[in-house]
């Protein structure tokens with residue numbers, strides 16, 4: 001058996017095509033959706049992510065603005081920059097690229113973003129709304145994973161979903177979104193005992209741990225859906241995920257590749273959230 005590959009590249013492209021119609025409609029009404037991305041310091045992975053976000057904005061005819069600061073920037077200066085974007089009518093979405101330098105408190109910074117422009121879905125108010133199942137900006141990576149499952153017609157209700165990883169960005173919200181679609185959700189993490197016993201029960205296995213090829217086929221139930229959120233470099237410096245693709249593809253029914261799986265969906269959902277924020281102006 002060989003898995004059906006879930007292509008985030010193709011599904012993301014389809015979602016962006018539909019989105020461009022919404023962007024045209026907004027432009028006809030005098031609104032160009034605008035995203036501001038804040039980058040602090042010299043993290044090279046962050047620079048690549050930010051460049052990709054800008055490129056995608058431009059390809060869709062959206063307005064993008066990069067605010068790039070030296071790592072010595074103070075927390076106060078950063079929060080001031082955010083306040084000014086909160087009041088800027090050209091900007092509908094604000095994203096602070098993480099991680100931030102150690103002297104800056106992430107929670108303070110994220111809470112300074114207006115919840116109405118928090119297209120990352122990291123503001124405590126938006127996290128609360130997500131937990132309550134209310135309409136809000138959903139965190140882009142878990143939101144993108146839900147879209148991958150939906151577009152692949154994978155049933156979630158009644159399935160056992162195991163999420164490995166409990167980060168604020170991916171793992172925690174991922175479990176919540178699956179729960180809202182009536183999955184039975186188990187969270188596993190670095191302190192989980194007998195990980196393999198748990199993952200072998202998963203109908204849907206989402207892996208977001210950041211460890212190269214950690215999940216081999218012996219962690220996977222035959223016929224499972226395996227979603228690989230990892231983005232690592234292997235010994236040959238090639239991009240790879242947290243899942244050992246070559247072994248797992250013989251066992252899983254569905255599998256996301258890296259690259260070309262979850263990655264393109266994260267950026268796509270950021271664009272979706274930014275357009276949604278711009279459309280809120282018309283309400």
Ligand code: GUN
Nearest residue numbers: 095096097098099120169
């Ligand atoms: N760093 C890694 N992933 C993300 C993300 O989804 N949003 C932000 N703001 N920073 C990140």
